[in-house]
Amino acid sequence: MVADRFSTATKLKALGTVLVNGPSARVHRTKPPRRSRLTGRAALLALVVCSLVVALAYPMRQWVTQRSDIADQRRQSEQAREQVQRLLDRKARLEDPAYVEQQAREHLHYVREGETGFSVVDGSGDAKRPEDQGAADRPWYSNLWDGVDTADADTP
Numbered sequence: 001m002v003a004d005r006f007s008t009a010t011k012l013k014a015l016g017t018v019l020v021n022g023p024s025a026r027v028h029r030t031k032p033p034r035r036s037r038l039t040g041r042a043a044l045l046a047l048v049v050c051s052l053v054v055a056l057a058y059p060m061r062q063w064v065t066q067r068s069d070i071a072d073q074r075r076q077s078e079q080a081r082e083q084v085q086r087l088l089d090r091k092a093r094l095e096d097p098a099y100v101e102q103q104a105r106e107h108l109h110y111v112r113e114g115e116t117g118f119s120v121v122d123g124s125g126d127a128k129r130p131e132d133q134g135a136a137d138r139p140w141y142s143n144l145w146d147g148v149d150t151a152d153a154d155t156p
Contacts, residue, residue, distance in 0.1 A: 093099045104110040111117040135143050 101110075109117055109119060135146075
């Protein structure tokens with residue numbers, strides 16, 4: 001027996017085409033239909049992954065925001081502790097009579113009996129007023145009034 005080069009399924013298909021189209025019809029070999037690369041399983045997997053990303057995006061954003069808020073609260077808490085410590089130190093200093101006396105002498109200019117207090121206004125100790133060097137050293141209203149006097153004196 002001679003081995004057939006075509007399978008039985010191919011022969012039946014060709015025979016069916018001849019019977020339907022008639023004996024003069026050519027048998028066309030068609031390419032098998034092209035399969036899409038995106039299978040149903042791949043589409044389902046992509047859908048699941050997208051759903052997970054969408055479902056987890058908001059909670060992750062909230063989590064990051066809350067971690068940031070917690071860090072800010074811890075920082076503020078530490079600053080408050082430092083402030084409390086500074087205030088406790090100041091309270092302890094103010095309970096010392098020598099410190100209170102020193103502050104009163106410095107800021108309120110208190111003097112003890114028998115001492116003479118001096119207040120220097122400009123810090124230089126010079127009580128002499130500098131001489132007027134011109135219109136730039138005087139207030140604007142003085143310059144204005146001088147201008148009115150000068151204009152009035154020039155008229156006959």
